[in-house]
Amino acid sequence: MKPQDWQAMNVLHRDREKSRSYFIPFSHENRALTYDRGNSDRFKLLNGVWKFHYAETPQEAPAEFYKDEFDVSGWDDMEVPDHWQLQGYDKPHYTNVNYPFPVDPPHVPTENPTASYQRDFHISDGWMKKLVYLRFEGVDNCFHVWVNGHEVGFSKGSRMAAEFNISSYLCSGKNTLAVRVYKWSDSSYLEDQDMWWLSGIFRDVYLLSRPKAHIRDVFVRTDLDEDYQDATLNVDIDIENAVEGLKVEYQLLDAWREPVNDRFLDERFQIQIPVKNPQKWSAENPYLYQLVISLKDQHDRVLETIAQKVGFRSVELKDGVVLINGVAIKFKGVNRHDSHPDYGRAIPLSHMKKDIELMKQGNINAVRSAHYPNDPRFYDLCDEYGLYVIDEADLETHGFETVGNINRLSDDPAWEAAYLDRMERMVERDKNHPSIVMWSLGNESGNGVNHAAMAKWARAKDPTRLIHHEGDSRELFWGGKRQVDPTVSDVHTTMYTSIAELEEVGQYTELTKAHLLCEYAHAMGNGPGALKEYWDTFYKYKRLQGGFVWEWADHGIRQHSADGQEYFAYGGDFGDQPNDYNFVIDGLVMPDRTPSPGYFEHKKVIEPVKVDAVDLDAGTVEVTNRYDFISLDHLTLSWNIEADGKVMQSDGLSLEGIEAGQTKSFTVPFDLPKPLKGGTDYWLNLQFTLAAATSWAPVGHEVAWAQFMLAQGAEPSYEAGDMDSVTVEEAGSFLYVQGANFDLSFNKVLGNIHSWKCDGLELLQTGPTLQFWRAMIDNDHRSEKEWKNHGIHWLQQRTDQVTWKLAKDNTSISIKVVQRIAPPMLAWGIDSEITYTIDGNGDVLVDVSGKPTGNAPRTLPRIGMEMTVPNTLDQVSWYGRGPGESYADSKQANRFGIYKKSVDELLTNYVYPQENGNRTDVNWVTFANGHGMGVIISGSNTFNFSAHHYSVADFDQAKHTHELVKKDEIYVHLDDQQHGLGTASCGPDVLPDYELITGDFSFKFRLTPFSV
The missing domain is CATH 2.60.120.260 (Galactose-binding domain-like)
Structure with a gap:
């Protein structure tokens, strides 16, 4: 030493x-x-x-x-x-x-x-x-x-x-x-x-x-002809301690181990095998041949044998587009670290397989090995399962950004040998993997002469792949020099580029290199939002070839609290200083590989089958194959008509012969009932599932789906019929309203319902009251400053007036509440008027309107009402989007239907607690006990709802899941609107269409007791 x-x-x-x-x-x-x-x-x-x-x-x-x-x-x-x-x-x-x-x-x-x-x-x-x-x-x-x-x-x-x-x-x-x-x-x-x-x-x-003489190294290259049809397999073999008389015997086998060529002996240690129209390797069809190479001595004895899996494929940049086997593809990728909640980067093979199976099930076709060469066995799996890989050198000098010169080491020739060492060792180790389509020069290390040296060496060693270098493009794009191509990288590659900027890049025709987002859509906590808009833009322009979500998995380390509760630790939890807190919790899947809502949103947005309605009255739709290489023959198309949560008709249609990139019209032969049932929505659901099991999913696995509303039955006319009368008693600060089967007390001081019982069952414990704050999500961090500067988290309620009036026929009472909601210290506020109408059947209609005054914030987290209901009403049904969590800019993964869950099942247990579990576009929701008694809530328009055993403050204050203490009551939120999610934890904020702009508002809810 x-x-x-x-x-x-x-x-x-x-x-x-x-x-x-x-x-x-x-x-x-x-x-x-x-x-x-x-x-x-x-x-x-x-x-x-x-x-x-x-x-x-x-x-x-x-x-x-x-x-x-x-x-x-x-x-x-x-x-x-x-x-x-x-x-x-x-x-x-x-x-x-x-x-x-x-x-x-x-x-x-x-x-x-x-x-x-x-x-x-x-x-x-x-x-x-x-x-x-x-x-x-x-x-x-x-x-x-x-x-x-x-x-x-x-x-x-x-x-x-x-x-x-x-x-x-x-x-x-x-x-x-x-x-x-x-x-x-x-x-x-x-x-x-x-x-x-x-x-x-x-x-x-x-x-x-x-043996003393052995196969030191093998370099496999598959060269396709200009028509991307026939190929030549070229293999260079490096023999250690080569002596006269040594030779190699080799044979190429297909996937079924049937010979493609005769066995050959060669003393030059260079293999060249012409192959007529081989199966081409791609992420969609990862066909692997098998090359067997044996080293023999002068007596024809086998010294040793190695086997290499071979994928015939080409990678090139042509006319400003990356081509795989001559086809311009879209990279539907994720960034992946080697990570495990118990073992860190010491990951078992089974865990790697789990990652890849989840990726394939989520329609992901590409991985960037962020930010170092992953375990070598991972690339074997990428070859076998089918994933395009950007293999990244173990190089990042991000900390020099803090001291003011990100290029310090990268542009210092004294470090060239260290830079080249990292490139050379990665390329030499991984060069035989068909899944690897680009070599990356590292990450967030600026740009300099050492990167140029790395690229020069890699191109000389392996001209069959492209070079990726985000530092090269970053200076060009963020410097405003969009007319210039990168000098080192074969592709423009930027991070967290906004959709508006992507539009500009897509429209710029003078660039000669493709554009990739090596990082975008920061999947931290609740989010990311606007994935649909990103992919609409990628599909709009050929040069925009997709991107890689940051990132695949949360890196939380599994821990247990003093009382044995499991949670996942992040920066600072071990007394580590300085730290970047929970920024390491930013994946599409959680540390234990539980998919987050963002995983399902991403899966839906990048699905490889697109369906467009042409003439729904006639049942005509167009199906587009968005695969780059394969037909839709491996999928089964089934359809059904659903109404009131029940399937009325179902059947299947053949997808045979729809080749990559093609569109075909279908007529779905449904038959709607006549007349349509009043108040009922009729939905056409189409589902594309695997016709046969694959290595990564069983038969019947859903790859893509589409849903269209066919018709809405006319709203039934409402006839009040016989309505029981109500009695009202005013005593001190309360109004007491009674009907034949209900009792309701109203607090005139606070201006809200104090208690509501029907047939002896308590339906409401507190509220509803206006709520404008939500537990901050990671993506709220930019808005949070403005919101807190305006005191939205501290809003206080002042009740200015409560008046009530009994209907002439004594069948209802209306209670009008005038309030002002405002923060301490500041002069802005929201003037609100809420009218509660309670009828003889026990229904409560809540009519809300509000008007901001003064120097109000530009946006609000939410506009809605909060109430608590008893713990017994923990069985939830709703008609709207589901079954999962959804928000204004992240709801494509959830189709319309009638769903049932318990309150516990509505929770998304993010590693770092935050706003979660919202459901959008809801027509009605019910909260019932085990006997089917409870309350149904409907709106004059669709609304959002969430329900938890935790308050907004509980989520806001807890830093880990085990710090959430479950309460007996259920906190219900009925929101007219919520601010979108965006991806501002490390990327663009909420798009304008999904911002909740502060302004006048009005909405209505009806609460109705029910028993089934």
Whole structure:
């Protein structure tokens, strides 16, 4: 170990092997074709329990722990792979931009937590006759390695492989491996990604046994002809310790392992196989061939065999558009970290599969490996399941933005070797994956000569893929130079570009490169909003080729409160300072992979089948195939007519022969009843489901859907009929209203209903009262300042007048309340008038109007009424959008229908509590007990509602889910309008169409007791 290797920027490694593609060698072809490393006698996994010692500094770590005589029996045990911060040593630390240490490259703090690992392993006599390599797939941040007391090497670069030849240090039988890992190094300045700072051996560690002459590396390229039809498979093979007489035997097999070509022997170690019209790999049809390569000696004996899955596909930039296999595609992508709520970045294979299955089920076709090369097995899965990948180098220097020069390291030639090292190791490891269509030069590191060097090297090594670099485009676009193409990147790639700016970019025809949003639609908490508008814009312009939502998953770390309640921690929860709080909770799925409402909204907006109404009276619709390559033959189209929550008719239609990009007209042969039932809506529902099971979803999985209102039955005429009379008694501050089966008391001082019972059942505990505040969502942070400056969260109510009048026939009473709602300290307010009409049947009609006065805020969070009902009325039914949560700018995923849920099921349990559970476009909602008794609420127009066992203040004050204390009563919100969601947590705010502009308002609700 050389002193201070961890802050010597010119020391990138010591004795690390040259980078190569990721593969496992096998002794036999049949085993190789299983791709299961457990079937290889050349592979030995070293994961498991290691001995572990933690020190606060390198100097305090045991100096000679790697020596044979050093006793580690008293050390703790540590699982490998894992992070030591998740096992009780040091602490997790979250920052987005800022470095958590002084910015003084290449220096790092003396307080540099250092872990010493040790374990024994056994080597057989057979392995002693071979070369043995030790490979680490990921160690954060840098590390030294010893075997049997001998120093093997050193490596930096956390999310990249490091391989060492340990053959000369081994002995037959027991051997000892020792590793020292440092939390900080000069390379930490290049790894300032938006994520938890977590350290340790967090990916697989294993041994490989190789013959002296072996296949060191393989580079697979599939070259399609100009018509994108026929192809040539070109493979370069690098042989270690090549001697005369060596040769490779190879054969290409199809997906069913049937030969595509004869077996060939080659002594040049270059394979060239012409393939007539191969199946083309795409995210929609991820067809993989299998290439088997065996190295043979001069006696024709197999030395080793490897298998490579091959996808024939091309990537190019042509006429300002990215083409895959000659087709301009749309990237319907997400940004993905390696993340797990218990294991951090030490993720199991099953968890990767879960991520990809959810992505495919959500119509996602692309992933950006934000912001480093992911676990190598993830790319195998992307190849197999079908996802386009932007593979991103392990490079981010965002913290230099804080100190005023984001380009500081990127434009400093002294760091070029470190930059190139990260590019070279990523490309070499991942170069054989058809899923990878672009190499990315890192993220949020500005722009400079080192990026140019990375791009130059990558293009020379691999001209078959494009280069992505957001730092190049950022300067051009945000600098107002939209007429200039980026010089390094093959695509314009920007972040959080507004829809208005996208329109401008789409209309600008002089740019020669496509445009991607490498980050947009910040999926933090409740949101994002306006996904539909983004995708309407993407589809409008060919050059706008989609984007990648930030991000796939919340990075919360699973914790438990003192009383055993589970919650997910974020920045600051471990005493980590400085931190960026809950900014790490910003995914379409929650830490445990529960899909959020945003996941379903995104799925709906990017669905690959579009349906347009042509002539609904005749049942004519147009179905457009929005896939880029495949027909709709794999889907089943079923339809039904639904009214009053019941299916009246249903059948199916054939989708056969609708090729990618084509549109076909259909006539749905429904038959509406005559006459239509009064007050009933008739809906045509179309559903597109998988006709057969796939690797990522079962048969019947819904891919897309559409819904159209066919007709509305005339509203039935209302005849009051015999109405019971009401009696009114005025006593002190209360009015007491009684009918044949109800009792209602009204508080004249507060101007609202105090109690309401029907047939002895309490229907209302407090309210309804006007409510203009909502629990702040993450996307409200810009509006929140204005709203709080105007005191909307502090509004107070003043009742100016309460008058009442009994109808002449004594069958109803109207109570008129004049109030002013205003904040303390300020002079603006809302003058409101609410009229309660209570009739003899117990119905309560609430007629509300209001007028802002003075220097009111430009927008309001909500306009509506809040009331509480007893806990017994926890069974909720409604007619409107559902079944999930929806808001003005995020409701495409919810179709109209009649739905039933409990109050608990209406909650969206966001990691960071906030406004949630709203339902939009509601005609009526009921709250009932288990016996079917309760209240039905209807509006003169459609409205929003939500219901929880928590108040607005509860959601506003809680910072974690376990801090929410469930109340007995149910808080019901009936909103005329709510402000939209937008994506302002890190992106554009609410679009004008979805802002709740302060102004005069009026609305009505009717509350009716019922029993079924």
